[in-house]
Amino acid sequence: MTNAFFRWIKHFFRPPQPTRLDLSRRGVILGGVAGLGTALLVRSSALGEGRTFSPTLVRPPCSLPEDDFLSRCIRCGECMKVCPTNAVQPALGEGGIAGLWTPVLNMRLGYCEYECDLCAQVCPTQAIRKMTLKEKQQVKIGLAFFDKNRCLPYAFARTCIVCEEHCPTPKKAIWFQEVQVMTPDGTLTTVKQPRIDPSLCTGCGICENKCPIADRRGVYVTSVGESRNPKNQVLLDSSAGAGYY
Amino acid sequence: MSELSRREFLAACAAAGAALKLGPYALDALAAPAGAALSIAHFRSSPQDPAAIADEARRLTREAVNGLGGMGRFVTRGDVVWVKPNIGWNRLPEQAATTNPDVVATVVRLCYEAGAKKVIVSDNSCNAAPASFARSGIQQAAQQAGADCFILDERRYRKSAVNGKTLKSWDVYGDVLGVNKLINVPIVKHHGLCKATLGMKNLMGIVGGERNRFHQDLNNTLADLAVFFRPTLVVMDAVRVLTANGPVGGNLADVKRRDTVAAGTDQVAIDAFGATLLGLKPQEIGYVVEAHSRGLGAMDFESLKPRRVEV
Amino acid sequence: MARSKTAWQVWLRRLSQTLFAALFFYLFLQTVYHPVNQAGRGVDLFFHFDPLVLLSSWIASHQVVAALLLSLITLAVTFLFGRWFCGWICPFGAIHNLLTTGRARNAKRRIAGSEYSRWQKSKYYILFALLVACALGLNLTGWFDPFSFLFRGTALLLYPMLDDATKASFGWVYQADPGVGSFKFTTVTEPVYEVLRRHVLATTQPHFTGTLLIALLFAAALLLNLYRGRFWCRYVCPLGALLGVAGKNPLVQIKRNQEACNNCRLCVADCQGGANPDAAGWKPSECFYCWNCHSACPHDAVTFAIHVPGGEQR
Numbered sequence: 001m002t003n004a005f006f007r008w009i010k011h012f013f014r015p016p017q018p019t020r021l022d023l024s025r026r027g028v029i030l031g032g033v034a035g036l037g038t039a040l041l042v043r044s045s046a047l048g049e050g051r052t053f054s055p056t057l058v059r060p061p062c063s064l065p066e067d068d069f070l071s072r073c074i075r076c077g078e079c080m081k082v083c084p085t086n087a088v089q090p091a092l093g094e095g096g097i098a099g100l101w102t103p104v105l106n107m108r109l110g111y112c113e114y115e116c117d118l119c120a121q122v123c124p125t126q127a128i129r130k131m132t133l134k135e136k137q138q139v140k141i142g143l144a145f146f147d148k149n150r151c152l153p154y155a156f157a158r159t160c161i162v163c164e165e166h167c168p169t170p171k172k173a174i175w176f177q178e179v180q181v182m183t184p185d186g187t188l189t190t191v192k193q194p195r196i197d198p199s200l201c202t203g204c205g206i207c208e209n210k211c212p213i214a215d216r217r218g219v220y221v222t223s224v225g226e227s228r229n230p231k232n233q234v235l236l237d238s239s240a241g242a243g244y245y
Numbered sequence: 246m247s248e249l250s251r252r253e254f255l256a257a258c259a260a261a262g263a264a265l266k267l268g269p270y271a272l273d274a275l276a277a278p279a280g281a282a283l284s285i286a287h288f289r290s291s292p293q294d295p296a297a298i299a300d301e302a303r304r305l306t307r308e309a310v311n312g313l314g315g316m317g318r319f320v321t322r323g324d325v326v327w328v329k330p331n332i333g334w335n336r337l338p339e340q341a342a343t344t345n346p347d348v349v350a351t352v353v354r355l356c357y358e359a360g361a362k363k364v365i366v367s368d369n370s371c372n373a374a375p376a377s378f379a380r381s382g383i384q385q386a387a388q389q390a391g392a393d394c395f396i397l398d399e400r401r402y403r404k405s406a407v408n409g410k411t412l413k414s415w416d417v418y419g420d421v422l423g424v425n426k427l428i429n430v431p432i433v434k435h436h437g438l439c440k441a442t443l444g445m446k447n448l449m450g451i452v453g454g455e456r457n458r459f460h461q462d463l464n465n466t467l468a469d470l471a472v473f474f475r476p477t478l479v480v481m482d483a484v485r486v487l488t489a490n491g492p493v494g495g496n497l498a499d500v501k502r503r504d505t506v507a508a509g510t511d512q513v514a515i516d517a518f519g520a521t522l523l524g525l526k527p528q529e530i531g532y533v534v535e536a537h538s539r540g541l542g543a544m545d546f547e548s549l550k551p552r553r554v555e556v
Numbered sequence: 557m558a559r560s561k562t563a564w565q566v567w568l569r570r571l572s573q574t575l576f577a578a579l580f581f582y583l584f585l586q587t588v589y590h591p592v593n594q595a596g597r598g599v600d601l602f603f604h605f606d607p608l609v610l611l612s613s614w615i616a617s618h619q620v621v622a623a624l625l626l627s628l629i630t631l632a633v634t635f636l637f638g639r640w641f642c643g644w645i646c647p648f649g650a651i652h653n654l655l656t657t658g659r660a661r662n663a664k665r666r667i668a669g670s671e672y673s674r675w676q677k678s679k680y681y682i683l684f685a686l687l688v689a690c691a692l693g694l695n696l697t698g699w700f701d702p703f704s705f706l707f708r709g710t711a712l713l714l715y716p717m718l719d720d721a722t723k724a725s726f727g728w729v730y731q732a733d734p735g736v737g738s739f740k741f742t743t744v745t746e747p748v749y750e751v752l753r754r755h756v757l758a759t760t761q762p763h764f765t766g767t768l769l770i771a772l773l774f775a776a777a778l779l780l781n782l783y784r785g786r787f788w789c790r791y792v793c794p795l796g797a798l799l800g801v802a803g804k805n806p807l808v809q810i811k812r813n814q815e816a817c818n819n820c821r822l823c824v825a826d827c828q829g830g831a832n833p834d835a836a837g838w839k840p841s842e843c844f845y846c847w848n849c850h851s852a853c854p855h856d857a858v859t860f861a862i863h864v865p866g867g868e869q870r
Contacts, residue, residue, distance in 0.1 A: 004864060008805060008807075011805045012804055012805040021677070021680060021800070021801070021804065021841055022674075022677070023677055023680055023681070024677065027677060027678075027680075027681045028681065028684055030681060031680075031681035031682065031683075031684040031685040031688070032684060032685065032688050034685040034688075035684065035685035035686060035687065035688030035689040035690075035691075035692075036688050036689070036692065038685075038689050038694065038696065039688070039689040039691075039692035039693065039694040040692070042694050043692070043693075043694070067693060068617060070693075070694060070695065071613075071616035071617040071690070071693050071694065071695045072613055072616070072617050072695065073695070073698060074603070074609055074612075074613075074695070074697060074698035074701055074704050075698030075699060075704055075708065076603065076698060076701075076703065076704040076707045076708060077704070077707050077708040077711040077712055078587055078599065078600070078707065078711075080711055080712065080764065081584070081587045081588070081707075081711040081715075081762075082587045082588060082589070082595050082599075084373035084375060084376055084589045084759075085373050086760065086762050086763060086764075089764055089765050089766075090708070090712060090764060090765070090766055090767075090770070091766075092765070092766040092769075098694055098696070100699070101698070101699070101708065101770075106765065109763060109765075113335055113372060113373055113376060114335065114495070115335045115336070115376065115380060115593065116335070116373075116376060116589075116593055117593065118589060118593065118594075118595045121594070121595040122587060122595045122599055122600060124600040124603035124604065124609065124621070124623075124624070125603075125609060125613050125621055125624070126621045133593065152461065158461045159438065159460060159461055159462075159463070160438075160460050160461060161437055161438050161460065162457045162460050164437045164438070165436070165437060165438060165460070165492060165493070166371060166493060167493065168493050168495060169495065170490065170494070170495035170496035170499075171490060171496065172437075172490050172493075176437065192437070192438065210371075210457050211457070212455060212457040212458045212460075212461075214455070373589070373759075374759055374760075375588075375589040375591075375759050376589055376592075376593065379589075379591030379592045380591075380592050380593070384591070385591075396759055398753070399760055399761065400723060400727045400730075401730075
């Protein structure tokens with residue numbers, strides 16, 4: 001019985017012809033070089049942690065830091081399918097070549113629901129980590145910025161603040177200042193001009209998503225301030241990491 | 246009345262009504278016997294137990310509608326009713342961003358008791374609809390009460406002639422245009438732009454399109470909607486109200502109990518009353534003033550001699 | 557004598573492929589919001605049993621999600637019994653299988669297209685390249701993993717297209733409201749639409765960017781089956797390669813009856829894996845255990861049996 005077992009193991013490692021895999025040495029070397037080359041190419045790219053940062057690389061909340069993320073994400077698209085607002089999209093160039101088909105958020109198509117963590121629930125390799133909903137709500141995926149050249153109360157002296165209306169943080173991350181401005185016909189009017197509070201903003205993107213300036217939004221989210229990357233920050237007192245990574 | 250002939254009927258009424266500036270549901274309401282225009286039910290205590298709060302909400306809703314003469318005054322046998330609560334946000338009922346589910350369920354039950362053939366409960370949510378319908382508790386409560394609670398189909402909006410001061414033509418949800426009665430069931434909340442979101446603001450959930458442009462002229466757009474729709478009845482949920490960081494809220498500290506449900510046929514009066522629950526004067530709410538100035542109702546709700554009942 | 561009907565093993569295999577494919581698409585549809593804030597249960601099931609995901613994840617990040625350890629079962633079963641996974645379970649393989657059956661009727665052409673080609677080694681080189689990159693922290697196996705490929709293609713491409721087409725068709729009927737006499741078609745189409753909306757269709761139409769590339773690759777992967785049967789499985793799939801390495805010396809092996817065999821090579825004509833079930837020498841690493849050879853052989857000369865290690869070979 002044991003003899004047969006050892007013979008079987010021996011046959012596994014030294015199978016007789018023609019059952020052998022018969023891989024050519026050249027093929028193996030080529031394969032190895034291709035793998036090595038691609039990995040080194042990506043490592044040396046300027047788009048990596050601590051070098052340049054892609055403002056459009058806004059990853060789902062609770063995503064691992066980028067290098068770890070790329071080592072785990074299997075580009076399966078589960079997070080893209082489950083996202084209830086259709087925000088999660090397959091990256092093309094945002095994360096470099098290596099990031100092809102990894103998840104990025106497109107705030108024009110959707111936004112990150114505050115009371116939701118479905119992407120973390122479905123990720124098979126936990127490149128997006130499952131945390132409690134409360135923990136997820138503390139994670140920042142970026143920061144919102146106003147484009148004052150386009151935002152209605154700044155650019156056109158018109159009332160709006162749809163962004164402030166939708167902001168989901170318990171204390172709103174968008175506050176407003178009542179300012180007296182001049183209208184095109186020369187009269188003065190008071191408008192509420194919105195501003196971001198960066199210590200509260202999680203980068204969820206609902207402001208960008210609901211902004212009425214359909215083509216290029218008056219408020220938009222970029223990746224800076226994301227909790228998972230201590231280098232991609234803007235605030236001195238940012239609590240990036242906050243013990244989650 | 247078959248679907249098609251009802252449309253023809255409505256079209257004829259609309260033509261006649263347009264001359265009188267009446268909304269699609271106003272004729273049905275006009276046909277109803279006259280009665281009180283505003284009824285306010287207030288709970289004597291403020292229980293903390295969830296089951297007790299649910300019971301409070303149910304009883305207050307019944308008392309408020311009874312104070313107007315009962316649902317039979319508004320809903321008749323065979324009616325198809327659209328109950329329009331606030332299901333706009335992905336929040337729990339305790340966060341007071343959406344209408345209390347027990348208030349909604351009671352309105353549904355009252356409609357069926359009055360002989361309604363079908364009651365529809367739906368809203369054009371701002372947050373993701375499946376999440377909002379579920380987390381607010383309204384989908385479950387409405388379905389348990391026997392309503393058809395479904396998420397709106399994005400392809401069923403129809404360009405309609407609103408013919409308002411600001412809104413000329415806008416996407417209105419097709420099925421809404423085909424029902425007999427519309428019951429608006431808002432919740433009282435703070436709002437950053439217009440100070441308070443009440444009944445007329447809640448009508449935004451029946452329209453589609455780029456609603457995010459309304460805010461450039463909110464007073465007129467909301468008054469236009471109020472004139473166009475003229476709901477048969479407004480049942481205002483003020484069991485819990487959101488006093489700050491509205492209309493989305495999130496912080497339970499911003500939620501205060503008012504233990505009140507109001508019902509009324511005068512959209513302006515009931516919104517004016519709702520504003521006072523947030524410590525505001527009706528004159529501070531721009532769209533209330535605008536609607537009042539268009540003759541849609543009375544801002545001075547006390548002048549309507551509202552029926553008040555302590556429960 | 558000449559076998560005229562398909563072997564029962566082949567029917568069983570087809571049933572298995574159908575059931576697992578149905579399970580895959582069922583789990584796909586379950587990957588959606590459930591009240592309250594729940595994704596469907598077990599939607600990751602296929603990935604949990606995928607040893608390529610386990611291996612690449614572990615090599616690249618030195619950590620594993622516990623659930624992925626289920627894939628060791630797949631490896632163990634393959635190590636013991638061979639690449640039954642590819643023939644009976646893999647839904648992507650089943651789709652390639654389906655498209656392969658639409659090939660040449662001519663047996664000679666089929667034989668030429670189905671026999672073993674040394675290009676089948678390319679999947680092992682691809683696997684090796686991917687694992688080397690993983691060792692340096694770059695995990696690109698997701699581009700080539702069959703479940704990733706299939707899920708991605710379905711989620712970003714097929715499902716949105718299906719959703720749009722269905723809603724557009726039913727929507728057209730709703731708006732146009734055609735009828736015959738007093739009977740309106742909507743009395744039939746609307747209830748059907750409601751069922752579809754509740755269980756299959758998306759709440760809002762999903763839209764995805766950059767789908768052209770995915771569409772081209774997906775189409776290419778599927779169309780290449782017309783050139784060589786189960787092209788992806790034979791030449792590209794790194795999971796197949798991994799299972800091929802694991803299944804090098806399985807306990808279930810081909811059993812050929814030398815006397816009965818007349819070298820007609822009909823067994824090769826329908827061989828899915830290009831495993832050479834004929835006299836040329838069976839390759840266990842390439843065999844999917846689809847039983848087509850057994851079914852096709854007119855002389856009952858080919859079958860599979862438990863093979864005592866080191867004992868009597870075929």
